[in-house]
Amino acid sequence: MARNDLIIRVAGEGGEGIVSSGDFIAAACARVGLEVYTFKTFPAEIKGGYCLYQIRTSSEQVYNQGDTFDVFCAFNGEAFELNKHLMTPGTAVVYDYPGGDFEPDLPEGVIGYPIPMSQTAKDLKSYRSKNMVALGALSVLFNIEEETLIRVLTDKFARKGDKILNLNLEAFAKGKELGAAHEKTDPYRVADPQGAKDVIIIDGNSAVGLGAIIGGLDFFSAYPITPATEVAKYVAKHLPKRGGTLIQAEDEIASIAQVLGASYAGKKAMTATSGPGLALMSEMLGMFTMSETPGLVVDVQRGGPSTGLPTKHEQSDLFLAIMGAHGDSPRIVLSVEDVKDCVDMTVEGLNIAEEYQCPVIILSDGSLAFSTQTFPTPDPSSFEIVNRKRWDGEGEYKRYEMTDDLISPMADPGTKGGLHVSTGLEHGETGAPKYTPENHELQAKKRFDKIKPIVDRYRPVEIQGEGDADVGIITWGSTIGVVREAVQRLRAEGLKVKGFYPKLMWPMPVEQYEAFAATCGKILVPEVNYQGQLSHFIRSETNIKSSIPYTICGGLPFTPAMIVERTKEILS
C-alpha cells in the first residue's frame, strides 16, 4: 500500500546545499497541493559541521516533524553514521557512492541506493551542484513531481543567469538518470499531486515578521541572536514598504529601550530575541509594566542556560517569560504551536499590548524558527487590528487615571493638553511620584487586575477529544503539534486520551485547567525542558497536584511515538 505520509531526511556538511535541496523539495510538494512540515538543525558554527533538513509531506494536515524518516539522503559519511541507529529494515537510503568520503555499512534490511553525487558534480566541473544530483535521484526514486521540481529550480536559479541555471538542471538530469538506473524496492513515494492550493510556505521566524507587518507594526529594534535573527531579516526587508523602520541596536537592552520610546511616541513597536536577550530585557519589561506602555517581545527559545545550545530546540524560557522581573511585574505571555500561529499570534501580541498597555511576550522556539510549513494564504483584511485607548481631549489629562476597566487613556506626544510624565517610579493618577502605602497597593492591584480579562479572550482553551479520559495531556508551544498526532493515534486505538492546548500561558486560565483535569484520570505534561516548567505552574497555580511531568532536553523536539509510548506506560 502506498503511504500517504512521507518523511525525507537530507543530511551532510553545512555548506553542501542541504538546506537549498530541502527547500526545493518542500516548495515542489507545496506547489502540487501537499502539506509540508520541515525540520532543520544547524551547527552553531558558521561553516561546516553537521546539518540536517527533514521534510514531512502528506496530502493531509501535518502537525509535526514526525517520528523518524522513511527516506534518508546522506551527503557524507558523518551524516550516515549519525543517522545509522535510526534506520530500520525497509528504510531507503540514498548515499554518495562511489566517489564520496565513505562506503556505508548498511544495517540489515535497509535499502540502499548508491548515487555518485560528488563524482558526478566533479565531472560536471561544478562541485556545488552535488545537491542537484541528489535531488534528481530523490525525485525519480520517490515520486517528487519532476516537472514542478524543475520549475522550482528554474525560478530559483533564473536570477543567477542561464549558465548557472543550465548547470544545475544538467546536474539534476544526471541525478535523475542515476536514480532511474536503480531498481526501486522500497514502498516510499511522495503523495500524488492534489492540485494547487491557495497556500503560502514560510518559516516560523519569517511568519513572526509577517504577522508583525499585518498587525500594523511601525517600529522594530533588533539585536542579532540565534535563533531569532531571521525575524529581523524579514521585517527589515518588508517593513519599509509600509513606511516603518527597523534599526539594529547596540544590545538587547537598547533594543527594548527603543521599543519603549517608540511605543511612548504612539507607535506600535516590538523586538524579537532569544533567552539570553530576554534575560537582558527583564529590567526594562518592568518599566513597561510600571509605565503602562504597550510593547511586544518575541522570544525564540533555544537551549540554555547561558550560551547553551544556540541553534537547538528547547522550551525552557517559560519561567523567565512569566517571572523574569523584579518586583510585582505582571505581563501577558503567549505561545505558538506552529508557523501559522506565528503569524496569528504576532498580530494578537501587538493587539493585546495595545489593548492592555502592558508588555506581551510570545514564546516561539528553535524548531519553529526554521521550520517551513504550508498553511492557507492569510487574508490581511480578515485580522482585527486593535489600537490603544487614546485620550479624547476632554477635561484635565491624567496619564494613570483610574477608569472602570482600569485602562487609562494614553496621550501621544504632540497631543494638545496631554502633557504628562510616563514613569518607572511608583506614581499617582497624574504620573507624579507617590510612595504612600495605600497608593502602591492600589497601583499594583490596577496593574494586575487590568490584564485579567485576557483570560476571557482565550476561552475556551482548545481540547482535543471528548468525554472522560484516562489520561489528559497538557502541553504548550510546538509540542502541541506532536501531542495532537499522538492523541489521534491513541484514540484511533480506542484509548481514552485527551489533549489540552493553552496558547495563553500567563495569566493562567486556572479554572479551565482544573475543569479539564476533572474529566481526566491522570494528567501528563510533556515539555522540552529539564525542570518541567509548565508542570511547576500547574502545581503552584491550580488544584491539580499530581500531574506527571514528561521532560526531555536533548536539543530536539518530542516525536509523536514518544508521547504515545509514555501515555501507554501511564495507562498500564
Added chain:
Amino acid sequence: MSVAALNKVEMTPKDYKSEVPPVWCPGCGHFGILNGLYRALSELGVDPDNLVITSGIGCSSRTPYFVDSYKMHTLHGRAGAVATGTQLANPDLAVMTVGGDGDGFSIGGGHMPHMARKNINMTYILFDNGIYGLTKGQYSPTSRPELKAYTTPYGGPEEPMNPLLYMLTYKATYVAQAFAGKPRICAELIKQGIAHKGFSFINIYSQCPTFNLIDTIQYYRDLVYEVPEDHDPSNRGAAIELARRKETGPTAGKVPMGLIYQKEAPTLCDKMQEFVDNVGGTPDYDLNKIIDLSRP
C-alpha cells in the same frame, strides 16, 4: 533636533516651569543648568506639546519633572536609548535626554557611542558633577582620584574619563561644554545644541555641594576657560586637540568651555526615510504583495 518643533510658540523661560519644584539641595549646580534649559527652550520657541524629554536615574534625571513637556522617567542608563526609539518613531518631535555622569557614562556608557555615531537627531545634556548624588556620594567615571567618597574612603583608584574626547571619538556631530555657574553660556550652548540637526552633546560641569566637596563652584570656575576665538569648530582634529587635557602650557589641567565641534551630517532618521522612499513605502502598501512572496 527636529525643526518641526522650533519657533512654534512664544513663551518666557518661566512658562516652561512645571508645577513640580526641583528637589535638589541648596547650592546644587543643576539649578543653573535648568535655568539655562528654560531660557534655551524659550528663545527657540520650542512647543512643549512636541517636546519629549527622557531621563534615567540620578539627581539630574529628575529634571524632566520640572519642565512642562512630554517626558519619560526611565531606567538607570537607558534614557538615551529610549529617546532614540521616540525620535525614530516620530521624527516631528523634539527629543532630549538629560542625565548625570554615572547614568550616561557608567551604566549607560554602552549607548553613548551609538547615539553619536548613528547621529540620532536629539540633544543630550549631561550634568557632570563627578559623583553619584542620589545614592549619597560614590565616585563616578568623571571623579578625580583625589575624591574621597562613600566607596573610596582612601581616595579613588581610577583615572577619570574625558567626556568630550569620548563623544568626539564616536563622531557626535555637536559637542559643547559648559559650567553651571555660567547659566547664560549654558543657555546658549543648549540652544545651539537643540537647533543642531543631528546628535548634540553638551557636557555641563555642575557642583554637588553635598557629596562632592572637592569640586566646588570655585574649583570649576578655575578649571574652565573659554574656547579661544580662533578655534574652528568644524575642524574635528582641532576639536580633539582642544578636548585633550594638557599637561603643560597656559591651559595645563584646564578644560575648554564653549562650542568644541559641530558638523552637518545626515541623521539616522534621514537614512531610514531614504530606505522607505526607495521601496515606495506607504502605510497603504498592499500587504498581499508581501504575502504573495511566500507562495511556494
